[in-house]
Structures are given as C-alpha cells and as structure tokens.
Amino acid sequence: MKGFEKLLSPIEIAPNFVLKNRMIKAPQSSWRWNEDCTADGSDAIAMYENMAEGGVAAIDVAAILWEPAGGIYLGAYDDRFIPGMIELNEAVHKHGCLTIGQLHHIGPSAGPTPDGLPPISSSTLSEDEMPVPKPWCQAPRGLTVEEIHEKQRLQIEAAVRLQKGGFDAVEVHVAHGYFLDSFVSPLWNKRDDEYGCQNVENRTRIVREIIEGIREACGPDFVIGCRLNGREFHPTKQGITAEQAAENARAFVEAGAQYISIAGYGYGPTPFRYCPDYFPYPEPDPFMEPFMDEYRGKGLWTAVARQIKDAVDVPVITAGRMDENLAERVLEAGDADVIALGRTLWADPWFARKVDEGRIDEIMRCTRCASCEDPVTQPRICRVNPTLGQERQLAAKPVAKKKRVMVVGGGPAGMECACTLSERGHEVTLYEKTGALGGRIKLAAMIKSGGCEEVMHIFNHLTAMIEKSDVEVRLKTEVDEQLIRQEAPDAVVVAASSPYRIPDI
Ligand SMILES: Cc1cc2nc3c(=O)[nH]c(=O)nc-3n(C[C@H](O)[C@H](O)[C@H](O)COP(=O)(O)O)c2cc1C
Numbered sequence: 001m002k003g004f005e006k007l008l009s010p011i012e013i014a015p016n017f018v019l020k021n022r023m024i025k026a027p028q029s030s031w032r033w034n035e036d037c038t039a040d041g042s043d044a045i046a047m048y049e050n051m052a053e054g055g056v057a058a059i060d061v062a063a064i065l066w067e068p069a070g071g072i073y074l075g076a077y078d079d080r081f082i083p084g085m086i087e088l089n090e091a092v093h094k095h096g097c098l099t100i101g102q103l104h105h106i107g108p109s110a111g112p113t114p115d116g117l118p119p120i121s122s123s124t125l126s127e128d129e130m131p132v133p134k135p136w137c138q139a140p141r142g143l144t145v146e147e148i149h150e151k152q153r154l155q156i157e158a159a160v161r162l163q164k165g166g167f168d169a170v171e172v173h174v175a176h177g178y179f180l181d182s183f184v185s186p187l188w189n190k191r192d193d194e195y196g197c198q199n200v201e202n203r204t205r206i207v208r209e210i211i212e213g214i215r216e217a218c219g220p221d222f223v224i225g226c227r228l229n230g231r232e233f234h235p236t237k238q239g240i241t242a243e244q245a246a247e248n249a250r251a252f253v254e255a256g257a258q259y260i261s262i263a264g265y266g267y268g269p270t271p272f273r274y275c276p277d278y279f280p281y282p283e284p285d286p287f288m289e290p291f292m293d294e295y296r297g298k299g300l301w302t303a304v305a306r307q308i309k310d311a312v313d314v315p316v317i318t319a320g321r322m323d324e325n326l327a328e329r330v331l332e333a334g335d336a337d338v339i340a341l342g343r344t345l346w347a348d349p350w351f352a353r354k355v356d357e358g359r360i361d362e363i364m365r366c367t368r369c370a371s372c373e374d375p376v377t378q379p380r381i382c383r384v385n386p387t388l389g390q391e392r393q394l395a396a397k398p399v400a401k402k403k404r405v406m407v408v409g410g411g412p413a414g415m416e417c418a419c420t421l422s423e424r425g426h427e428v429t430l431y432e433k434t435g436a437l438g439g440r441i442k443l444a445a446m447i448k449s450g451g452c453e454e455v456m457h458i459f460n461h462l463t464a465m466i467e468k469s470d471v472e473v474r475l476k477t478e479v480d481e482q483l484i485r486q487e488a489p490d491a492v493v494v495a496a497s498s499p500y501r502i503p504d505i
Helices: 043-053 079-093 145-164 205-218 242-255 286-296 302-311 324-332 343-347 351-356 412-424 441-447 456-468 481-487
Strands: 011-014 017-019 023-025 058-065 098-104 169-174 223-233 259-266 316-319 338-341 404-408 427-431 472-474 491-494
Touching: 011 223, 023 351, 043 058, 043 079, 058 145, 058 169, 079 098, 079 145, 098 145, 098 223, 145 169, 145 205, 169 205, 169 242, 205 223, 205 242, 223 242, 223 286, 223 302, 242 259, 242 302, 259 302, 302 316, 324 338, 338 343, 343 351, 404 412, 404 481, 412 427, 412 456, 412 491, 441 456
Parallel strands: 023 058, 023 338, 058 098, 098 169, 169 223, 223 259, 259 316, 316 338, 404 427, 404 491, 427 472
Antiparallel strands: 011 017
16 A cells, blocks of 8 residues: 555565564454453454454454453463463464463552452562552562572473463563563562662573473574553653663573563552553643653654664564654654554454555544553453454354345434444445434534544544445434334344433533
C-alpha cells in the first residue's frame, strides 16, 4: 500500500525470526485463558489466531506466569502447560505469524493480596515509601540473594517450557512497576548489595543473569527480547530516566537480548494510569507538563525509543497510541524499527491486513474509553469490538437462509446491527426518522473528544461500513405498524434509543 512502505517492509531480528512487516501485537493481558491457567481450547487461542490472520508479523503473548499467582494468566511454571502452548502456537503459525512469550510476575504492584502476604520486590518498603499511592499498594518484602537466585531459576525453566511449547521467542518483562522493574528502578530498589541500584551493573544484574541463563538453557536459536520502561514518571522525578533506560538497554543487549521493546510507566493517582497511556484529565499533572508536547505529537515513548535506539545495535520496538500514519513517520524518522500495537488491535484485529490492502476507511479505531483497563471487568473487553476474545461464539458467520430484515433506528446500534446482518447475508433495510445516521453519537463526541477519548471514530467507521455494505438506508422514515405490514419483512430489529431527560439547569 502506497504511503506505508516502511510499515509494510520486513525486518530480520534473527535469522529464524524475520518479521514480514513492522507491526506486532503489543503484549496485553486478556484473561481469556482457562481458569486453571492452561491455554488448551481457550478463547485466547481463537483471539490470537484471528489477529494472526489479520496480518501482524508477530504476536507478543502477554503476562505468562513463571510462578503461580492469582488471576487468569497463561502458566509456564509446570510442564502441564506445554500442550496448550503448542495448540496456541500452531494456530498462530498457520497464518505466517511469529510468537513471543512474555514472562511475567507482578511483584510489588500486586496490591492487597487475599491472603494478606506481602508482595515480593527488590526491597522491603513501608507503605509510605511506596511509589504507588494508597489504597492501591501493599508494602512489599525484599528478597534475600538466595531467593533472587531461586526466582531466576524459575524464569529460566519457564523459558525452556515456552520453547518446548513452540514459541519463537521469549520476552523478559522488566517494565511497569513489576517484579524485575523493581530492581532496575530507583523508586523501588533501595538495596545496598550487588543487586542494588547504585550503578548500572548492579541494577541490571538480575535481568542480565536471567538472559544469560535462558541462552544457556535454550541454545543459540531461541530469540530473547526484553521489554523495559524507557522512562518512569513520578512526582518526585526519581523514576528511571531516558538516560538510565538507555544504559539498562545496552546492558541487556550485551547479555544477549536480541531486541528491546519500549514501554513506560507513571505512578499517578491510580497505578495503571500511565502504563497503556496517559489521560490528562482534567489537566495534566504538574510533573507531566514537560512531556505534554511529546505526548500530543509523536507519542509518549517515541523520543525515548530514539535515545535507546542510538545506544544499542539491535531492533527497537515502540508502542503507544499508534495509527498507521504515526507509525510510518516514527519508522521513517528512524526513531524505532518495529511498532507494537495494543488497543489498536483489540479494536480491530485486522488492522495490519487493512493497511496492507489499502482498506484504511474500514479500520475500527480504539476510542480510548479505557474499558479494557478496568481491573474489575474480567475477562477484558473492548467497547468497539464486542467480538474480542469471543471470536468463536460471536464472529459473523454466513447464514443458511436469507431473511428480509427491517432495522429501526439509525444510531450506532442500528448501524452496527444492519452491517452485521448484511455481512451474514441477509437483505437489510435501515430506517432512520431524522435526516442523518449516527443518532446521538455526535452529541457524545462533542463531550468526549479532542485529545482524550475519541468517540467520532465510531461514527466514521460505521458510516464507511454502511456505505460499503448492501444495506439500504431510508432516512426521514418513521417506522409504524402500517409500514411494517406493507413491507412484510421476516424480522424487525428495534434499535431505537430511549428518550433522554434534559435536567432542569
Ligand atoms: C488492558 C491492557 C493490558 C496490558 N497488559 C500488558 C502486559 O501484560 N504486558 C505488557 O508489557 N504491557 C501490557 N500493556 C501495555 C501494552 O503492551 C502497550 O504498551 C500499551 O497499551 C500502549 O500501546 P497501545 O496504545 O497500542 O495500546 C497492557 C495494556 C492494556 C491496555
């Protein structure tokens, strides 16, 4: 596709790990595995297979546990997880897509635990010393050197299982206030021994030893990558700086990391607030002000990615609110080599294929509603892609018997319904009593748009899809009993919304 030459060009990370384009799935915990942390037959497999078919070059399967923990993650702490991993990898590989398994432990960001045991970390901290504000935090316990070695052993053994399970690469997760980040970050690490934060050698030691251990256990062909915080935002400004991140990245590469993936973290009023994104509601925090131009321009991590790219000689992956145009600009400028897409692919798992085929207007874009980030809703959901993680159950399949359907109401629900019915092969007429489709979505967009949430994406996408579909649209047509009797359809869908009350203000 013209205009996206860089984004669609291949890149070699290792001889046996060549990306067919520069778009990979960013790691995102989905909670779509089985409750016993196996992958076998789970919804997550169908979800990732759909993304692979949708054209990305690789899928970074997020948050794989090297030690048992609460939550519906994929496990790698026992051999019983290997058959499910094989099923997952075969499903993804079928579509010419590579896989990365991201090893994960939440460490000191665990928050209050049901059993009341303190989370593990580099250092023992009091609640007042924690970089995450109450009530999110629980004071962590620092590990002894012996315990550190035990945790390293578990991670290396988990990497061997990933390799046996058919993954093409393993990613050591050193970001987001989690276990390994607690060693490289001065906000967490107050140790004064060889795993302390006094210098780059000590603060990177635990990760370097893990990388070296994986290399020894898995041999030269298994690709090893590292995800790290390119910058940490904190009111005290004591978090990882871009310069320190570049030093960390260099140390990991010297130990054997074959790519560096940039993420970042901010410790604001809610702990997850700056991990996927920063939401400057209602105004940016004072300590974020210096970064707002970057945030509004090239994305929060692009400048850091550049700094790290200048420091290492392996491919650098960046992420963060990327669309095809920004991604192409970032690659073209040489700020990064590969783009990781998180919420972009949850909103539209076929994003990469649509870019490749020039079907840009068909892309459903993430509106940044943050529904997927809600820690209470399990498994995770996407407001604009209701089929996410339920592809097997909800994917639009062709119908055996075509019906004539009247859809009443041209708001977003009616538009989506009409498109889906038409895609399935029904003969659909969409009725709207006003002169335009879209219902109240434009009113919502007046309130929710302009740099934070972008509700108009929903309208733009549905409008394009209706135009491309076989749906017949009848505007300025109110549906009543007489019209229904006259049309005599096989089915009527009422998608008319309820009236809303204007408060007495
Ligand atoms: C719901 C959710 C879960 C995430 N889980 C992980 C994770 O397990 N590991 C990780 O490294 N990053 C995780 N991230 C961060 C993403 O990988 C990515 O860096 C971030 O969402 C920014 O990219 P985007 O704007 O394309 O979504 C998560 C993000 C979201 C929204």
